[in-house]
Amino acid sequence: MRALRSEWFKLTRSNTLFGFGGAMVGLTLLFTALAFLSVGGADVDLDGGESEAFVTAGVLSTSDGSVFASTNLASMLGIVALALFASSMAGEFNKGTIRMLFVAEPNRIKVLAGKLAALALFVAAGVAAAMTASIGIGALLAPSAGVDTSNWWTTEGLTAIGVSYVNIAGAVLVPGLIGAAIAVLTRSSAIAISVVAAYFILGEALISGFWDTLARWGPSAVTNALAVGGIGGAGMMGGAAPVIAYATAATLALVYAVVSVAISAAILARRDVTS
Amino acid sequence: MSSIRTSGLTKDFGGLRAVDNLTLDLPGGGVIGFVGPNGAGKSTTIRMLLGLMEPTSGEAEVLGHPITSPSAYLRRVGALIESPAFYPSLTGEENLRVFALLRGCERARIAEVLRIVGLGDRGAHTYKTYSLGMKQRLGIALALLPDPDLLVLDEPTNGLDPVGIVEIRHLLMKLGADGKTVFVSSHLLAEIQAACDSIVMIDRGGVLFSGTMADLLSRNSPTIRAAAEDDSDNARLIQLAADAGYHATGVNGAIEIEAPGHWAPTLNRLAWQEGINLRELQATSSNLEHAFFAMTGNDEKGTE
Numbered sequence: 001m002r003a004l005r006s007e008w009f010k011l012t013r014s015n016t017l018f019g020f021g022g023a024m025v026g027l028t029l030l031f032t033a034l035a036f037l038s039v040g041g042a043d044v045d046l047d048g049g050e051s052e053a054f055v056t057a058g059v060l061s062t063s064d065g066s067v068f069a070s071t072n073l074a075s076m077l078g079i080v081a082l083a084l085f086a087s088s089m090a091g092e093f094n095k096g097t098i099r100m101l102f103v104a105e106p107n108r109i110k111v112l113a114g115k116l117a118a119l120a121l122f123v124a125a126g127v128a129a130a131m132t133a134s135i136g137i138g139a140l141l142a143p144s145a146g147v148d149t150s151n152w153w154t155t156e157g158l159t160a161i162g163v164s165y166v167n168i169a170g171a172v173l174v175p176g177l178i179g180a181a182i183a184v185l186t187r188s189s190a191i192a193i194s195v196v197a198a199y200f201i202l203g204e205a206l207i208s209g210f211w212d213t214l215a216r217w218g219p220s221a222v223t224n225a226l227a228v229g230g231i232g233g234a235g236m237m238g239g240a241a242p243v244i245a246y247a248t249a250a251t252l253a254l255v256y257a258v259v260s261v262a263i264s265a266a267i268l269a270r271r272d273v274t275s
Numbered sequence: 276m277s278s279i280r281t282s283g284l285t286k287d288f289g290g291l292r293a294v295d296n297l298t299l300d301l302p303g304g305g306v307i308g309f310v311g312p313n314g315a316g317k318s319t320t321i322r323m324l325l326g327l328m329e330p331t332s333g334e335a336e337v338l339g340h341p342i343t344s345p346s347a348y349l350r351r352v353g354a355l356i357e358s359p360a361f362y363p364s365l366t367g368e369e370n371l372r373v374f375a376l377l378r379g380c381e382r383a384r385i386a387e388v389l390r391i392v393g394l395g396d397r398g399a400h401t402y403k404t405y406s407l408g409m410k411q412r413l414g415i416a417l418a419l420l421p422d423p424d425l426l427v428l429d430e431p432t433n434g435l436d437p438v439g440i441v442e443i444r445h446l447l448m449k450l451g452a453d454g455k456t457v458f459v460s461s462h463l464l465a466e467i468q469a470a471c472d473s474i475v476m477i478d479r480g481g482v483l484f485s486g487t488m489a490d491l492l493s494r495n496s497p498t499i500r501a502a503a504e505d506d507s508d509n510a511r512l513i514q515l516a517a518d519a520g521y522h523a524t525g526v527n528g529a530i531e532i533e534a535p536g537h538w539a540p541t542l543n544r545l546a547w548q549e550g551i552n553l554r555e556l557q558a559t560s561s562n563l564e565h566a567f568f569a570m571t572g573n574d575e576k577g578t579e
Binding site: 002003005006009010013015095096097099100101102103104105106107111272273274 | 360
């Protein structure tokens with residue numbers, strides 16, 4: 001608990017709060033505004049033809065229309081979470097503060113647990129703030145876009161908001177925890193962020209082209225599926241996400257999270273602190 | 276009770292032995308200096324004592340607890356390890372708050388330690404605006420935060436101005452006089468000599484000396500350096516010293532006599548009576564610097 005409070009104190013200072021928190025809320029606001037401003041617009045294919053509109057007033061007027069922008073932006077929020085987790089973990093080694101933390105609290109697992117719990121809480125709060133902002137700006141822009149928001153506030157609509165929050169927060173935490181493990185392993189935020197981001201954005205989609213099994217259990221596919229409730233759909237970065245059952249996506253996301261935390265713990269507990 | 280006890284403590288990094296069979300038994304209370312050349316193994320020893328590194332072999336105890344259980348003693352230990360390390364975007368006070376929360380220290384203690392190290396009026400400024408000396412003071416403040424029984428400080432006066440060095444020296448001596456154990460590593464040998472009651476000297480991972488400062492200094496006799504105007508008369512000076520019962524040797528066109536400084540005027544008079552003109556006569560009292568160079572096998576010009 002002391003480690004959590006200590007890390008939380010750091011995260012709530014202005015730099016991190018406005019940097020990472022602002023990035024999550026700002027990106028969601030931008031995407032939501034673009035979604036509402038582009039209602040009914042048709043995509044133009046490379047061959048000059050037109051396809052059906054990605055965002056329609058009908059889609060946004062459904063009971064889960066309020067979380068349309070947030071669910072489709074989950075991958076991007078995951079990259080922000082990855083940057084936060086990786087820079088926080090690797091930063092302790094780069095700045096040399098890890099040795100001071102371990103002298104203040106010799107139980108390294110407690111330090112790790114406190115850090116990860118605080119980071120997870122921060123990201124969860126960031127997702128809540130981003131979704132609130134997204135729904136708020138959506139409600140403001142809805143009349144001009146011809147979107148009927150009455151379904152948003154029904155029991156079904158409010159349930160969709162709650163379920164989406166849990167799914168998005170879970171999906172966003174997975175790249176963060178994987179990034180933390182890579183950061184502890186390499187002690188470099190640059191390596192951790194670039195490797196994990198490249199894998200989530202492009203790597204897994206490329207590998208899946210040769211080995212399609214990966215598209216059914218790879219972390220990027222799993223987090224995309226979890227974010228949209230396990231029904232598949234458009235991955236923000238990796239093109240079309242495959243159909244993965246919700247229970248499968250949730251279970252695999254949990255496995256990735258637990259394995260990542262276990263790797264971080266195993267490395268931190270045994271390795272000499274030389275920085 | 277011993278504050279720090281090690282037995283055959285050894286640490287290898289691949290093929291390099293950083294600490295070699297280190298055996299120490301340091302008393303509790305007072306200021307203990309820890310000196311040695313660069314690469315002697317000081318920082319590695321300190322990291323092992325603080326549970327940051329695992330020894331390759333051997334064992335050690337800190338405040339009566341084995342270093343394999345750092346949780347048992349680190350709550351009573353404050354430490355500054357090598358250069359101070361903090362979060363640049365946080366203020367000095369916020370940085371201490373991070374560690375106070377982690378240790379479970381009272382918030383009021385933060386203002387107290389900032390005042391003790393002379394940062395009472397700069398605690399609200401961000402760490403990245405601090406000078407090297409201020410960063411060092413904040414590092415010492417962090418070490419003092421838990422009101423420790425054992426304070427381990429690695430180069431605490433690094434970057435401090437002369438006034439700051441004296442202030443920190445007095446602080447360490449006061450802490451030692453109050454019954455706390457201060458284990459301090461430094462390259463400023465004059466500071467170590469001025470502040471410390473006991474000293475551990477290591478080189479190439481092994482102990483050269485461990486004991487009281489007085490004991491170390493008494494092992495290294497004061498010397499008188501003299502040189503005749505005519506080099507050929509140096510042999511007669513050596514004989515004059517020998518006649519008076521002192522051992523003397525020729526060194527680079529001069530002689531060095533193992534004799535107390537107050538014998539220098541006598542030598543001057545004896546040389547004059549023998550018709551020997553002196554071009555150099557210098558009495559050197561025993562100090563830690565001489566002892567250090569003598570024990571590490573380096574001369575004071577930096578060659579081995």
